[in-house]
Amino acid sequence: MRTTVGIIGAGPAGLLLARLLHNEGIDSVVLESRDRAYVEHRQRAGILEQGTVDVLRAAGAGERMDREGLRHDGIELRFDRRRHRVDFPALTGGRSVMVYAQTEVCKDLIALQLKEGGPLLFEAEALSVEGAGGDAPRVRFRHEGREEVLECSYVVGCDGFWGVARKAIPAELTRVFERTYPFGWLGILADVPPSHDELVYARHDRGFALLSMRSPVVSRLYLQVPEGTDAEEWADEEIWDELERRFETGDGWRLERGPITQKSVTPMRSHVHEPMRYGRLFLAGDAAHIVPPTGAKGLNLAVGDVVTFARALAYEQETGSAERLDAYSETCLRRVWQAERFSYEMTTLLHRPADATPFEDRIQLARLARIAGARAAEQDLAEGYTGFPLE
Numbered sequence: 001m002r003t004t005v006g007i008i009g010a011g012p013a014g015l016l017l018a019r020l021l022h023n024e025g026i027d028s029v030v031l032e033s034r035d036r037a038y039v040e041h042r043q044r045a046g047i048l049e050q051g052t053v054d055v056l057r058a059a060g061a062g063e064r065m066d067r068e069g070l071r072h073d074g075i076e077l078r079f080d081r082r083r084h085r086v087d088f089p090a091l092t093g094g095r096s097v098m099v100y101a102q103t104e105v106c107k108d109l110i111a112l113q114l115k116e117g118g119p120l121l122f123e124a125e126a127l128s129v130e131g132a133g134g135d136a137p138r139v140r141f142r143h144e145g146r147e148e149v150l151e152c153s154y155v156v157g158c159d160g161f162w163g164v165a166r167k168a169i170p171a172e173l174t175r176v177f178e179r180t181y182p183f184g185w186l187g188i189l190a191d192v193p194p195s196h197d198e199l200v201y202a203r204h205d206r207g208f209a210l211l212s213m214r215s216p217v218v219s220r221l222y223l224q225v226p227e228g229t230d231a232e233e234w235a236d237e238e239i240w241d242e243l244e245r246r247f248e249t250g251d252g253w254r255l256e257r258g259p260i261t262q263k264s265v266t267p268m269r270s271h272v273h274e275p276m277r278y279g280r281l282f283l284a285g286d287a288a289h290i291v292p293p294t295g296a297k298g299l300n301l302a303v304g305d306v307v308t309f310a311r312a313l314a315y316e317q318e319t320g321s322a323e324r325l326d327a328y329s330e331t332c333l334r335r336v337w338q339a340e341r342f343s344y345e346m347t348t349l350l351h352r353p354a355d356a357t358p359f360e361d362r363i364q365l366a367r368l369a370r371i372a373g374a375r376a377a378e379q380d381l382a383e384g385y386t387g388f389p390l391e
Helices: 012-023 036-041 050-058 063-068 088-092 102-116 236-246 298-319 328-350 358-373 375-386
Strands: 002-008 028-031 070-072 074-079 082-087 097-099 124-130 138-143 146-157 175-190 199-203 209-215 218-226 260-274 281-283
Touching: 002 012, 012 028, 012 102, 012 298, 028 124, 028 138, 028 146, 036 102, 050 063, 050 097, 050 298, 063 102, 074 358, 082 088, 082 358, 082 375, 088 375, 097 209, 124 146, 146 298, 199 328, 199 358, 209 236, 218 236, 236 260, 260 328, 298 328, 328 358, 328 375, 358 375
Parallel strands: 002 028, 002 146, 074 199, 146 281
Antiparallel strands: 070 097, 074 082, 124 138, 138 146, 175 218, 175 260, 199 209, 209 218
């Protein structure tokens, strides 16, 4: 089997890349180790930046998103029983975000790929990337019980942190930057309408909490918990009680409760792999970088990576110049590090470490008061949250 671009991974990054390449008349093959049902139902991110929304619309994948997604023009910060709303359009020249789950993005892109695009192979496990440093890289994979080879002009690894793509880059050429956090997020899905019409980020002496949603009738909520916590250690009523404590305000606001349908714990870490390119192998999304979820940047960074690659390859096809492909890693990393910075700052702003001192508590509250009281600080948060520009 041969193609121009071999794409490993059918998450939102790999699927969107296939769509972008299709629209440029460039052929690709997508290999996904899981089955279609798994890809379409795994719960991940739910906040799309303005740039991501614009890209999906331009790619022809925005119709259902615009019909069913929830546009949000701000977030609410809670601290010291106070409430402060950050107005995105007023601070960013009209930008906003969209609440539309990654599962729904994948469903839309899969449907388009199967209808109009190139091959999308589910249950096709990539085993290795060979010859990445040369002119003819290959992906060795297993599909329907047989080992096969996909010959490519380029390979893009959208296969996550544990995938094979990154392993094809020689260790002596790489640098890894990372930080792990001593806490995680206990996340729940609940069959109850959201208790607020926008996301609520709460800093509390007992720890961080986030009120989010998946739809007008399904709530998504999170609690800061110690690293290594087992979600099953928390009874449902205990979760609701703790959420209520951390979201408490001085104006009588109430948290609505409902049946919890899913709960899990997400670890928190920051990770960047440099470079994001080796020869004709390009890394995108979690294969190259991970951010703590506080800043809602993971999916959006992956979109930025594949847009950068698709534009660079289209430029090479049109002009014969590989200048933009050669600059792929540097171009992506400028945006990646800004997102890492923003996510780190949001995480340290809102989460309370178990060993926090009274001085550190006061610094957190002072930072939040600064955002609530100074337009420049508030604008910096709004610009970061709605997304850094695609170059």
